[in-house]
Amino acid sequence: MIRFDGVSKRYPGGHIGLEQVSFHLSRGEIAFLTGHSGAGKSTLMKLIMLLERSSAGQIWVGGHNLRTLRNSRIPYLRRNIGVVFQDHQLLFDRTVFDNVALPLLIAGYSPGDCAGRVRAALDMVGLLSKEKLFPVALSGGEQQRVGLARAVVNRPALILADEPTGNLDPQLSTEIMKLFESFNQVGVTVLIASHDLALVARMRHRILTLDHGRLVADQEVR
Numbered sequence: 301m302i303r304f305d306g307v308s309k310r311y312p313g314g315h316i317g318l319e320q321v322s323f324h325l326s327r328g329e330i331a332f333l334t335g336h337s338g339a340g341k342s343t344l345m346k347l348i349m350l351l352e353r354s355s356a357g358q359i360w361v362g363g364h365n366l367r368t369l370r371n372s373r374i375p376y377l378r379r380n381i382g383v384v385f386q387d388h389q390l391l392f393d394r395t396v397f398d399n400v401a402l403p404l405l406i407a408g409y410s411p412g413d414c415a416g417r418v419r420a421a422l423d424m425v426g427l428l429s430k431e432k433l434f435p436v437a438l439s440g441g442e443q444q445r446v447g448l449a450r451a452v453v454n455r456p457a458l459i460l461a462d463e464p465t466g467n468l469d470p471q472l473s474t475e476i477m478k479l480f481e482s483f484n485q486v487g488v489t490v491l492i493a494s495h496d497l498a499l500v501a502r503m504r505h506r507i508l509t510l511d512h513g514r515l516v517a518d519q520e521v522r
């Protein structure tokens with residue numbers, strides 16, 4: 301699903317984002333990406349989404365070589381990736397239902413065609429009963445679950461989550477992680493960036509560790 305082969309990223313001014321990173325994540329795998337602040341986690345995610353371009357090396361996502369991918373294919377690549385952010389980035393003037401429907405509307409679905417998929421996604425995160433509420437009426441953990449529902453509503457092959465539990469307490473963080481596991485159990489490949497080492501160790505999955513842009517460990521925790 302994802303393959304990095306000697307990938308480096310230099311930002312303007314020579315700042316190192318990534319340095320000679322190689323790894324692969326198979327279809328259906330779930331893995332954590334960890335490391336201290338500034339280690340390169342967000343950079344790696346941005347390269348997969350083509351929000352940044354690598355300075356050296358090759359990246360394949362879903363069999364596509366990103367260096368040779370035509371610009372016209374980038375929206376298709378991104379549509380196959382569900383993204384979850386730390387601050388979930390919900391629209392507060394739209395209902396829970398409308399927030400989750402947004403990626404489908406952008407992809408060209410008519411509102412009538414969205415309803416089944418939106419409700420299935422809300423059901424997966426246990427928020428079907430809250431579809432008509434506005435995000436302000438939800439707890440922090442519920443808002444993040446709406447963000448997760450929005451990430452899976454397009455039925456992506458891959459989910460990228462950048463610090464998805466950043467503002468949540470340990471119990472809610474574990475609940476959110478269990479939802480990622482449930483998505484993974486239905487075949488979705490999942491890559492989660494987190495600097496919460498205690499949480500990552502508790503989940504017992506593959507852990508990729510970055511340090512100053514280098515991949516310094518790739519462990520399977522059982």
Ligand SMILES: Nc1ncnc2c1ncn2[C@@H]1O[C@H](COP(=O)(O)OP(=O)(O)OP(=O)(O)O)[C@@H](O)[C@H]1O
Binds near residue numbers: 341
């Ligand atoms: N647009 C940019 N211009 C210059 N340097 C950048 C830019 N974006 C990131 N960097 C640098 O690249 C390095 C990696 O940053 P990145 O955001 O990928 O780290 P991170 O592991 O996600 O950190 P955090 O956990 O704090 O989010 C850092 O040294 C950062 O300062």
